[in-house]
Amino acid sequence: MKPILYKGRLKTWKDDRGFGFIKPDDGNKDVFLHISALKGTSRRPKVGDIILYELATDSEGKIRASNASIQGATLRSLDLFKNQTQSPLPKKHHRKKRGLVEILMSLGIIAVIAIFAMEFRASDSPSPVSSVTKPECNIKGNISFNKGKKVYHLPGMEDYESTFIDPAKGERWFCTESEAIASGWHKAPR
Incomplete structure (x- = not known):
């Protein structure tokens, strides 16, 4: 069965929101x-355009236009649409999409x-976990x-508790004081 094509004039159009109403x-x-x-x-529709459309019912039971076209406006193939720089969405919506893509790419x-x-x-330095796991290795080698x-x-030294080791x-x-000295480290003054 061939769908029924209806005709009407675009009565209102809210371009920023992407919808309007047809007077059949x-x-x-x-x-x-x-x-x-x-x-x-x-092109995008404007008030006064003749619209050719089929009728459809949405999920809420409301009647709406579907498979619509603007009389006199040329049709473009889907391939041309993909390559065209102008989106059928208003620029406001286009910017939001581009912003989201940029955010996701940045996060990635x-x-x-x-x-x-x-x-x-x-791979560059020894794991701080493996060097702390030995209870006898409690001497902190710090670089000023x-x-x-x-x-x-x-x-027990004054600065011991506030000193942090960054491998x-x-x-x-170090496990022993002699190990620290042999590695070229000097005892802290306090």
Whole structure:
């Protein structure tokens, strides 16, 4: 069975929202038209356009136009539509989509960089977990950020609790004081 084609004039159109209403030629009640029903048209509709359409019922039971076209407007193939720079959506909607894609791509790039940095860092320095797991290795080998001096801190010293070891900077844990001295580290002054 061939679908019935109706004809009417576009009575209202909200371009920023992508919908409007058709006044049917047969005098029936106005018909809702969404931009998605105008697939393949070469331009956006405007008030006064003659619209050719089929009738459909949406999920809420409301009548709406479907498979619509603008009389006199040329149709374009789907391939041309894909390559065309102008979207059938208003620019406001186009910017939102582009912004979301850019955000998702940025997050993906950041995640890849973070994973790479963690892998690089893990292969570059000893794991802080493995060096702390030995209970006898509690001497902190710290590098002074002011002068670059290598100093070690023994438990009970004044700065011991506030000293943090960052293996990525070359800092490390020692099991004995003699091991720290043999590695070229000097005892902290306090």
